[in-house]
Amino acid sequence: MHLLLVDGSTYIFRAYHALPPLSRKSDGLPVGAVSGFCNMLYRLTLDFEAEELETPTHMAVIFDHSGKSFRNDFYPEYKAHRPPAPEDLVPQFPLTREATRAFSISSVEQEGFEADDLIATYARQAEAKGMNVTIVSSDKDLMQLVSDKISMLDTMKNRWIGADEVREKFGVGPDKVIDVQSLAGDSVDNVPGVPGIGIKTAAQLIEEYGGLDTLLERAGEIKQNKRRENLIEFADQARVSRDLVTLKVDVPVEVQLDEFARQPLDATSIIPFLKAMEFTTITKRVAAAIDADADAIEADTSLAPEPLPETESVAGAEGSNTPSALAEKVALELSGMPVEHEKYEIVRTLDALDKWIDAIKDKGYVAIDTETTGLDNQQADLVGVCLSTEVGNGCYVPLIHTSGEDDLLGGGLAPDQLPTKEVIEKLKPILEDQSILKIGQNMKYDMGLLMRYGIEMNPIDDTMLMSYATDGARNNGMDALSEKWLDHKPIKFTDLAGTGKKQKTFDQIPIEDAAKYAAEDADITLRLWKVLKPRLVAQKAVTLYETIERPLVPVLARMEARGIHVDRQILARLSGDFAQRAAGLEAEIHELAGEKFNVGSPKQLGEILFDKMGLPGGKKTKTGAWQTGAGVLEDLAAEGNDLAKAILEWRGLSKLKSTYTDALPEFINPNTGRVHTSYAQAAVATGRLSSSDPNLQNIPVRTEDGRKIRTAFVAEPGKKLISADYSQIELRVLAHIADIPELKKAFADGLDIHAMTASEMFGVPIEGMDPMVRRRAKAINFGIIYGISAFGLANQLGISRTEASDYIKTYFERFPGIKDYMEATKKFVHDKGYVATIFGRKAFFPEINTKNAGHRAFYERAAINAPIQGSAADIIRRAMIQMEGVLEAKKVPADMLLQVHDELIFEVPESEAEDAIPVISKVMIDAPMPAISLTVPLQVDARAADNWNDAH
Incomplete structure (x- = not known):
């Protein structure tokens, strides 16, 4: 017999956070978590059947009771700091219980006990009866239960957790997990533990001394002073922690184990519930699975909690012929359509490839994906190509x-593969054919890769960007989109x-396995395109x-391919300089502290500042250590503390060294000698681009040392770098959106906007203005865009909160239009x-109406900023799209290399630099046209130099 115990609370929260918000169309009731919960329950059974695992004979979903547990009786602080559940999740809790019962599964919760205690009790009861037990959860607290008969399954990662995985997590076997947790504590649940002892140290101590009681009895033997003192001082706290983390295995359960016997799905129970929730797709799938006529079964009208405020129906009021309704119809048709891996073809001959090329020509479109040896498309090798022209093929x-054979046999290529050169020659005409649409997911990667093979792929459609354009920056990966729209979980x-x-590269995977994964990618991409295109x-x-x-994709692909030259010698000199200065600061810090200590240790620093020196304002973390973050040190430095000033300077230099001068040389491509950053186009809600590997958008520019990093970004011999930067673009956008006459006039007249603001606010003349007054106006100008508070402005300017207010x-x-906006x-x-x-x-701000005032204020500030920052981001995107065509038409040999916030960086022959600047500037200034005619003129500051810093 096999008992399956599902940690229901974890399932709910995972479902809630994994999926975008979803409301019931008829009344706006939030049901996103319920939808995910139902799909997870249904798939759980299917997965056991599909993977030929031991079918559960007994099954229950165990939930946390809404009240406090017995642990609060002896430790009131237990879980006291956990935030309340999101507002839109609360009404879904009872519906998940209803869902469980609708699936003919036992739903269990019990007052005074947590779900983990009930799971522990049932698991041990079943174990005693000789049953195998699977606990569906990844909760570390449940790992103490793992045994020969009890294992855990993390369905989100498709990972089984046995004794080996527990030891990997805790450093000890399941029988010692409680002891380790008693020492390490848990900040999330407010389990105190022993200060200064984490999981790793706790595991070492328990392994050495055998158990918690023995360790506490012999704590005086420990050589490390602070560790010994803490174990002695906080021994009782460790014992209390043990009582908190030990799961109760003898709960007087109200529902007996025998009642968990599996029951078949009952159409009269499950269909009414799913129809009441308006879950069309899973209703269809379940009805087909149990051979039920869903149309003949009515929805359960009792499942109608108090409705939320009315929301727009997806289908709209006009009926079934609206764009929304038609898009939904397509999604419904494709959702749940089976993926049959055995139908995919492995192309091993040129004749077979020709047949696919003919099919592509007939269709006029093809979904394409490339498989490579790595994630860097500027260095990875092309391992294979996957294609799809029809759903299901x-x-x-x-x-x-590779052959996968023993190294003695040479480890050469696997047999029956086509030569890369011949495949490229066959595909190049198709991929460059303007009459054939190439469809992909994150096409920028594939375009950049194929450029290295001489293919300029165009035109393209990108399912990731379709999702980004319609639904924002959340969950745009192929797997997430597939599960959301197609109800299919692709091979990982x-x-x-x-x-x-030990992870293999794709070329090391057997072709038969690789083909299922790769062809599925193309098939799923085609299906997503059919779903998402109508949604636009x-x-x-x-x-x-x-x-x-869409037009930005090839622009970014070419920019990434060009890269930028970085001078290793400059970085090496800077690294040496930073190291030398950091060492000097370290010696100064030790002298100021009166002793040597690890400057990089926040714990030791806190002890120096607040225990030894007794400085005021110290606060401790939940673990008992002193807080020594930047804010704490900046406050101390502002009060004149030299040690805090030195620490801040040391940290700054150390970060510059580790993050930039030491790290950047590792990103230099050996084939090109240049650094090729990667731009994420669909990652930021406001439309800004983000940069990675390396991140070139976070190089500091406000400090002299930070600016030195940019001197290492240099033009090739005989060329110059041009930096073209929008001046105060977000303030200009604000003046346009909020229609502020004073700001608009100042920008139109070319005035110093910060001096003008100071003059308006403080009644002082612009001529001869005190720089401090202008600085305050500047801080307010930029702060207003980000919804700065009186507290934030006071900290920034070093003034009282009242004065800032x-x-x-x-x-x-002075500017009432801004307040109105x-x-x-x-x-x-x-x-x-x-x-x-x-x-x-x-x-999108789905949680904007939360009852948590602090969270609501945060979302409101973000919402105020988003149209401003997002409009500025869209303007520079438009400039980038228009730039290459204008440069080519004007015969200006300038290459666009980088985009950093409001700045574009170009490389141009030295003799052409002065002619290039006005052309580049005009494209950027005119970028909003013809879509939008701004009522405020844009301004671009552009300069040419040998390196990025001097050009900026």
Whole structure:
């Protein structure tokens, strides 16, 4: 017999956070977590059957009771700091219980006890009866139960947890987990533990001394002073922690184990529930699985909690012919359509490839994906190509898979693969054919890779960017989109390649396995395209996608391919300089502290500052250590503490050295001698680009040392770098959006905007203005964009909160349009759940109506900023899209290399630099046109120099 115990509370929260918000169309009731919960329950059974695992004979879902547990009786602080559940999740809790019962599964919760205690009790009861037990959870607290008969299953990672995995997590076997947790504590649940002891140290101590009691009895033997003192001082705290983390295995359960016997799905129970929730897709799947006529069964009308405020129906009021309804119809048709891996083809001959090429020509489109040896498309090798022309079909063309044979046999290529050169020659005409659409997911990667093989792939559609244009920056990966729209969980790369240091590259995976994964990618991408393309119309995102997102892809691909030259010698000199200065600071710090200590240890620093020196204002973390973050040190430095000043300077130098001067040389491509950053186009809600490997957007520019890093980014011999930077673009966008006459006039007249603001606010003349007054106006100008508070402004300017509050009040009195804009934006986002840029990009705030005042204020500030920052981001995107065509038309030989916030960096022959600057500047200034005619002129500051810093 086999007992399956599902940790229901973990399931609910995972479902809630994994999926975008979803409301019931009829009344707006939040049901996203319930939908995910139902799918997870249904898949759980299917997974056991599909993987030929021992079918559960007994099953229950165990939930936490809403009240306090017995642990609060002896330790009231237990879980006292856990935040309340999200507002829109609360009404879904009872519905998940209903869902469990609808699936003919026992739903169990019991007052006074946590779900973990009930799971522990049932697991031990079943174990005593000789049953195998699977606990569906990844909760570390349950790992103490693992035994020969009891294992855990993390369904989100498809990972089984046995004794070996427990030891990997805790450093000890399941029988010692309680002892380790008693020492390490748990900040999330407010389990105190022993200060200064983490999991690793706790495991070492328990392994050495055999158990908690023995360790505490012999604590005086421990050589490390602080560790010994803490174990002695906090021994009782460790014992209390043991009582908190030990799961109760003898709960007087109200529902008996025998009642968990599995029951078949009952159409009269499950179908009414799913229809009441309006879960069309899973209703269809379940009905098919149990051979039920769903249309003949009515929804359960009792499942109608108090409705939330009305929301727009997806299908709209006009009926079934609206764009929304048609898009939904397509999604419904494709959702749940089976993926049959055995139907995919492995292309091993040129004749077979020709048949696919003919099919592509007939269709006029193809979904394509490339498989490579790595994530860096500027260095990875092409391993294979996958194609799909119809839903359900797909092929994989393997190129360089290894044989997998013993090294003695040479470890050469696997047999029956086509030569890469011949496949490229065959595919190049198709991929460059303007009459054939190439469809992909994150096409920028594939375009950049194929450029190295001489292919300029065009035109393209990108499912990731379609999702980004319609639904924002959340969950745009293929796996997430597949599960959301197709109700299908694709094969994971890690299932084939493994994880960690032993992970295989794709060329090391057997072709038969690789083909299923690869062809599925192309098939799923085609299905997603069919679902998401109509949604562009339904969500009124066609213009955003067609004029900004899609045309930016090849631009970014070319920029990434060009890279930028970085001078190793400059970085090496800077690294040496930073190291020498950091060492000097370390000696100074030791002298100021009166002793040597590890300057990089926050714990030791806290002891020096607050225990030894007795400085005021110290606060401890939950673990008992002193807080020594930047804010704490900056406060001490402001009060004149030299040690804090030296620590801050040391930290700054150390970060520059480790993050930039030491790390950047590792990113230099050996084939090109240049650094090729990667831009994420669909990662930020406001439309800003982000940069990684390396991140070139976070190089500090406000300090002299930070600016030195940019001197290492240099032009090739005979060339110059041009930096073209929008001047105060977000303030200009604000003046346009909020229609502020004073700001608009100042920008039109070319005035110093910060001096003008100071003059308006403080009644002082612009001529001969005190720089400090202008600085304060500048801080307010930029702070207002980000919803700065009186507290934040006071900290920034070093003034009292009252004075800062007066400044903000005066600002709004002088510029009432800004206050009007902010209030109007807050009202809009509370009503609609989103805000939009001037180009129609939506930034979504699904939790804007939360009852938590602090969270609500944060979302409101973000909503006020999003149209401003997002419009500025869209403007520079438009400039980048238009730039290459203008440069080519004007015959200006300038290459666009980087985009960093409001700045574009170009490389140009030295003799052409002065002619290039006005052309580049004009494109950037005119970028909003013809879509938008700004009422405020844009300004671009551009300069040419040998390195990035001097050009900026």
